[in-house]
Amino acid sequence: MLKKFFYPAKLPTQATTPALSGILEIQYRSQVQQRHIQFDEAQFLALQHLQTLLEKLPGLQAYQQQSIAHKLLTPVPERCRSLYIFGDVGRGKSMLMKLFYEACPLVQKRRVHFSVFMQEVHAYIHECGQRNQPEAIASLAKKIRDAALLLCFDEFHVTDIADAMILGRLFSKLFDLGIVVVITSNRHPRDLYQGGLLREQFLFFIKILQGSANIVELVAQQDYRLSYPAAQRANYHCPLDGQADAFVRQHFNELTGGSARVAGSLQIFGRQIVLSAVHQGTALASFEELCTQALGPADYLAIAAKFSTLILTDIPRLTAEKRNEAKRLVTLVDVLYEHKVKLICTAEVPAQALYTEGDGAFEFRRTVSRLIEMQSDSYGRKI
Secondary structure (H helix, E strand, O other): OHHHHHOOOOOOOOOOOOOOOOHHHHHHHHHHHOOOOOOOHHHHHHHHHHHHHHHHHHHHHHHHOOOHHHHHHOOOOOOOOEEEEEOOOOOOHHHHHHHHHHHOOOOOEEEEEHHHHHHHHHHHHHHHHHOOOOOHHHHHHHHHHHHOOEEEEEOOOOOOHHHHHHHHHHHHHHHHOOOEEEEEEOOOHHHOOOOOOOHHHHHHHHHHHHHHEEEEEOOOOOOHHHHOOHHHOOOEEOOOOHHHHHHHHHHHHHHHOOOOOOOEEEEEOOEEEEEOEEEOOEEEEEHHHHHHOOOOHHHHHHHHHHOOEEEEEEEOOOOHHHHHHHHHHHHHHHHHHHOOOEEEEEEOOOHHHOOOOOOOHHHHHHHHHHHHHOOOOOOOOOO
16 A cells, blocks of 8 residues: 555656637536536635646646756746635545546546555654654655655545644645645534643644645535435345344345345454355344454455445444444445445444544544445436
């Protein structure tokens, strides 16, 4: 994973920049006309900020590719401020990010879920420690810059003290190296890591971010994921009763052609992920197997890469004492959602009641919204 991310991107031999005048507006209106999305004025306003950045990036790339001698004779292009878009769940932030990223002509770019990125960061720092290599953050920032000029982070949130302590130093280096960052989040930067340990040290990151990025709120009033007809929500069953067992049995039989349940496992970094049953592109696993064990993004990425459908059974109502299990469920759903894996669930209570109090309950609202969208016929369509 680290090698793939940090290997420098190959630069194009010829200019590939398309006409950028209003391209995002054109694409957005096209999606509206095709009825893939509804027109939303708040989304359209946020889109203008992305369009402005999109038009500046090719000039920045051209300047960065010049030799030092040419740079001395060339005017420095206008600074590209990074962009941080925040707003409530289901308002279309990730959809706008996708439009922007796909329209961006830069080769040296990467879009990644923030939790996956931070896992890579911790792994690299650990490797540096194993080699007694000093200045791990500076070395990491340089490797990131060698691979990307533009970084796009989906679902930016901070609940872990280890992340909080790293972010200020890392992003300071990234911005100094000229990397442009686009971020989507459910929270304003000043509301990140509220109540976290040593939060005063995290304030340095907030200062760095606000100094280098425009902060834009997407104030759409509707969570579009909640608008799917109830008839489409056929893949989430509650409560955990006898009918739940029949629900799982029916779906597994339909997906596998009536095959017998044969347990399976995946090996990830020396760990074994046990699954109740596997058959070709279908996996069956319990909440206990995937969310009470000490699993993380890499494990869930392995599942998403191997299976097109996951049947997840026996999700309980989660209390504040189960915050770690709730956090793992958030990560699992995020990974499955990003990779368009079909998710079929049985749970004790409706999605809206799974986790309402405790650390991370605010962030869990995104998981609820995604669980509902993942039951719709439109889930998985290319936007």
